[in-house]
Amino acid sequence: MSATNPVIVALDVDTPAKALALADQLRGAVGAVKVGSQLFTAGGPDIVRRLTEGGHRVFLDLKYHDIPNTVAGAATEAARLGVWMFDVHASGGHDMMKAAKDAAIGAAAKAGVPAPLVIAITVLTSFTPDTLISIGVSRQVLEQVDALSWLAQTAGLDGAVASPQEVRHLRKERAEGFVLVTPGIRAAEPGDGGRPRDDQARTMSAPEAIAAGASFIVVGRPIIAAPDPRAAAESLLRSLGR
Numbered sequence: 512m513s514a515t516n517p518v519i520v521a522l523d524v525d526t527p528a529k530a531l532a533l534a535d536q537l538r539g540a541v542g543a544v545k546v547g548s549q550l551f552t553a554g555g556p557d558i559v560r561r562l563t564e565g566g567h568r569v570f571l572d573l574k575y576h577d578i579p580n581t582v583a584g585a586a587t588e589a590a591r592l593g594v595w596m597f598d599v600h601a602s603g604g605h606d607m608m609k610a611a612k613d614a615a616i617g618a619a620a621k622a623g624v625p626a627p628l629v630i631a632i633t634v635l636t637s638f639t640p641d642t643l644i645s646i647g648v649s650r651q652v653l654e655q656v657d658a659l660s661w662l663a664q665t666a667g668l669d670g671a672v673a674s675p676q677e678v679r680h681l682r683k684e685r686a687e688g689f690v691l692v693t694p695g696i697r698a699a700e701p702g703d704g705g706r707p708r709d710d711q712a713r714t715m716s717a718p719e720a721i722a723a724g725a726s727f728i729v730v731g732r733p734i735i736a737a738p739d740p741r742a743a744a745e746s747l748l749r750s751l752g753r
Contacts, residue, residue: 516542517721518747519570519692521731523547527554527561533735534567540744543568543595545729559592568595570692570729574632576600579610586611586629590618594627596692598672601631601659608666628690630670631663633677636695636714653677660685675715675723682724693720694729718750 520541522530527550534544544567546559551573562569571594575582582599589597599611612629619626633656634643640652648655653676660671660681670690673681678691685691695714720728730747737743 516748516753517725517727517751518717518744519543519545519727519729520734520744521545521547521572521694521729522550523731523735524550525553527558530554530558531561531565533740534562534565536741537734537744538567540741540748541734542727543570545570545572545731547572548574556588556592559594563593569593570595571597571627574598574600575611576603577607579607582607583610583614586614587618590615590624590627591622593622593624595625596628596630596669598630598632599668601633601663601671605662605666608663608668612667612669628669630672630690630692631659631666631668633659633663633671633673636674653680657681657684660689664689670726675720675725675728678720678725679723690726691724692727692729693725696720696728696730697733716750717747721751 518541520537522533522544524530524533530550544562546569550558559569559571571589575585576599582603599608601608608631615629616626634652638652643650643652643655650658656673656677657680660673663671664685670692672692672694674695675693678693681691696717697714717728734740734743
């Protein structure tokens with residue numbers, strides 16, 4: 512896989528067999544594969560091992576959020592699995608994030624594998640200003656994303672996850688080299704007024720997100736639900752000028 516390919520495909524399928532088939536079909540057309548809650552619950556650590564042993568870069572998207580010691584333990588296991596990147600919730604706090612990063616570095620060194628990138632979830636792309644208010648957060652979405660990404664940076668994390676709509680601001684405000692991963696990449700459907708028909712609230716097209724400063728974009732349904740996933744991935748890459 513090319514290190515310059517910014518596309519992470521979300522393997523949001525219900526069986527390891529489907530995930531492995533998709534990963535192999537998309538080999539070389541995407542930069543990494545994402546294992547989220549559905550696939551990990553169905554396939555466990557074994558699906559991650561099979562993907563990494565098959566030469567795929569794996570973004571383990573389990574959004575760890577617990578007390579620092581518990582998250583450090585999870586980070587240790589993620590590093591031992593050889594994942595390329597995993598995420599934690601920034602709302603878990605500075606100490607939790609630092610514990611995750613330190614544990615990942617230590618475990619990777621002992622296992623003789625590269626240390627994974629550790630990135631922080633800021634505000635989920637399904638959230639709206641009303642959602643934040645409903646959970647007691649008075650800041651606007653951009654303010655909350657900015658504050659949480661800054662906290663992640665101070666904890667030593669490698670980057671953050673934010674919607675495409677906040678990326679341009681974060682690229683200016685965060686340190687050089689801070690990784691910005693953006694889900695919420697959707698293609699609008701005819702007759703919908705430009706709004707994607709799914710549960711994502713803060714979205715952009717892939718070219719817009721990259722132009723705004725995203726390091727990587729996470730794409731699920733537009734690729735894996737396409738009649739020809741590889742052709743869809745290659746078309747998306749062409750739209751990025753890759």
